Amino acid sequence: MSFDLEKSKCEQAVELLKELDIDAWLVWVRETSQIADPVMELIFGGDVVWQSAFLFTKKGDKISIAGNFDTDGIKARGIFDQVIPYTQGIKDELVRQLEKYNPSKIAINYSTNDVAADGLTVGMHMILKDYLEDTPYVERLISGETLVQKLRGRKSVKEIERVKKAVAITEEIFKAAEGFVRPGMTEIEIYNLFHHEMDKHGVTSAWNDDHNPAVDAGPNKQFGHAGPIENKTKPGHLLHFDFGVRYKGYCSDIQRMFFFGKEKDIPEQVQNAFETVRDGIIAASEFIRPGVLGYEVDAIARDFVTDAGYEEYQHALGHQIGRHAHDGGGLLGPQWERYGDTVKQPVESGNLFTLEFYVTTEDYGQMSLEEDIVVTKNGCEFLSHPQKKLICIN
Numbered sequence: 001m002s003f004d005l006e007k008s009k010c011e012q013a014v015e016l017l018k019e020l021d022i023d024a025w026l027v028w029v030r031e032t033s034q035i036a037d038p039v040m041e042l043i044f045g046g047d048v049v050w051q052s053a054f055l056f057t058k059k060g061d062k063i064s065i066a067g068n069f070d071t072d073g074i075k076a077r078g079i080f081d082q083v084i085p086y087t088q089g090i091k092d093e094l095v096r097q098l099e100k101y102n103p104s105k106i107a108i109n110y111s112t113n114d115v116a117a118d119g120l121t122v123g124m125h126m127i128l129k130d131y132l133e134d135t136p137y138v139e140r141l142i143s144g145e146t147l148v149q150k151l152r153g154r155k156s157v158k159e160i161e162r163v164k165k166a167v168a169i170t171e172e173i174f175k176a177a178e179g180f181v182r183p184g185m186t187e188i189e190i191y192n193l194f195h196h197e198m199d200k201h202g203v204t205s206a207w208n209d210d211h212n213p214a215v216d217a218g219p220n221k222q223f224g225h226a227g228p229i230e231n232k233t234k235p236g237h238l239l240h241f242d243f244g245v246r247y248k249g250y251c252s253d254i255q256r257m258f259f260f261g262k263e264k265d266i267p268e269q270v271q272n273a274f275e276t277v278r279d280g281i282i283a284a285s286e287f288i289r290p291g292v293l294g295y296e297v298d299a300i301a302r303d304f305v306t307d308a309g310y311e312e313y314q315h316a317l318g319h320q321i322g323r324h325a326h327d328g329g330g331l332l333g334p335q336w337e338r339y340g341d342t343v344k345q346p347v348e349s350g351n352l353f354t355l356e357f358y359v360t361t362e363d364y365g366q367m368s369l370e371e372d373i374v375v376t377k378n379g380c381e382f383l384s385h386p387q388k389k390l391i392c393i394n
Contacts, residue, residue: 003077005158009042009151010062010079016147017058023103025144027054028120028128037109037119039148041249041323046073051090051127054080057101065093091131098137106137107144113340116328117148153320153329154350160374162250163321163352166203167372167383170245170252173197181393183235183260187215187228190239198245206244206251206325213243219365223358235260238270238364239393244325252384253325253354255370259390266390273310273359273367274390280304281355281371281386284317284332288353289379294343297332301357310359316343318353321372327352351375352383 017025029037032047040047043054050067057063061081064074068085075083086093098106110125111117120128132138155163173194180193194213198204205212211227218237221229233239239258244251257274259266284301298317306312316333319326330345332353347353356370372383 003045003079005156006043006045006077007079008156008158010056012154012156013043013056013147013151014058014060014062016150017056017107020147020150021058022105022107022142022144022147023058024098024101024105025056025107025147026128027056028052028108028124029054030124035121038116038323038328039109039119039151042151044074044077044079046077048074050086051124053090053094053097055097055101057103059101061101063097065090065097094131095135095137098132098135103137104140105142106140107147108141109144109148111143111145111148113342114145114149114328116152116324117143117145149329149345150348152322152327154348155322155352155374156350159250159322160350160352162248163252163372163374164383166206166245166247166250166252167254169201169203169247170243170254171385173201173245174241174243174254174256177241178258178391178393181233181239181258183233183393185233186230187217187221187232188230190215190233191228194243201245203245203247206246206253213241216240216365219361219363221365223366223368233260236265238367240366240368242368242370244321249323251321251323251325251327252372253321253370254372254384255356255368256387257367257369257390258393260393262394263390263392266392267364269361270364270367270390272308273361273364274369276305276308276310276359277357277367277369278387280308280357281369284355285371285373285380285382288332288347288373288375290349290375290377291346294330294332294345294347295335297347298334298343301355302334305357305359308359313357313359315357317357318355321352321354347375349375349377353380 052066055063064080071085109119215228244253280301318332331342333343358368373380
């Protein structure tokens with residue numbers, strides 16, 4: 001098994017320590033098969049059992065201190081310069097390594113804004129402070145939020161390639177759906193066919209199986225994180241999908257809208273709603289670029305919606321994608337309490353975002369689309385092919 005991607009993310013972590021002027025980053029974990037710090041999948045790609053310390057320094061050193069039954073597996077990855085085993089307890093070796101480097105700032109993984117940067121449990125935080133109680137280092141602990149967000153958010157070429165492949169497979173399955181979706185089918189029947197296509201492509205769900213894809217038929221089904229029901233598709237109705245796959249550990253997240261009927265039969269209010277969502281996403285994509293803040297991007301689409309006479313959508317315009325469909329880091333959203341400071345972060349080159357929102361029609365339910373993009377030096381590129389018109393099923 002290759003750990004080249006994890007190695008590259010560890011090297012990136014060292015460069016971020018230099019950029020942010022942080023002397024050391026400590027990933028402090030135990031029993032990760034039960035409670036895993038989200039960064040472990042980036043820097044390690046596996047689990048440990050005993051209390052373990054993964055220490056990265058601004059000088060470029062990468063040290064692992066782990067229980068003696070874990071160390072062979074850690075060494076085999078070839079990620080860390082030193083792999084130090086212990087038997088009875090980790091405290092003395094942890095303090096010894098900190099004394100060796102004497103960092104003035106030690107980033108640890110807690111955050112009030114971002115769950116992906118909040119991997120240190122309360123219990124492990126208490127243990128760490130206890131171990132360091134008689135040292136100067138207990139007063140040098142700082143939040144690693146910014147470091148983790150940049151590590152997750154600045155995708156490498158290999159990471160982007162994997163997301164591109166996940167997006168391509170997702171679009172292939174949507175294309176196949178045009179051939180098997182018919183009026184009179186239940187949402188559950190359609191859901192099962194999507195999973196059959198996923199099996200054919202050798203991919204898994206980007207989020208929980210029970211609501212991937214979300215299949216929403218007709219005007220009375222509210223969109224959200226809920227699974228399919230016995231609700232049936234009907235002529236003249238809309239059909240909404242929210243669907244993503246996981247390919248080699250990386251995710252897509254795309255929404256599409258179908259209409260049961262011919263293009264000439266699309267009601268005006270449905271067409272107007274579709275064009276508002278489609279064009280609002282394009283407007284946001286034309287605005288986004290490195291340096292703009294998340295809430296500024298959201299405002300472009302949000303104003304587009306309200307200017308068209310619709311109520312504003314009740315969520316953020318976009319979230320980052322990567323290892324997860326919701327991958328943490330900065331958001332493209334309004335300055336609402338629930339989003340904290342995540343919407344005040346500048347967009348960076350290499351970020352992968354969704355662009356998504358809905359509007360509600362008078363008689364036909366909600367209209368929602370979602371595209372995936374990569375931020376470039378001068379703007380963005382679509383990873384998905386934006387839906388230009390309703391997919392009509394005659």
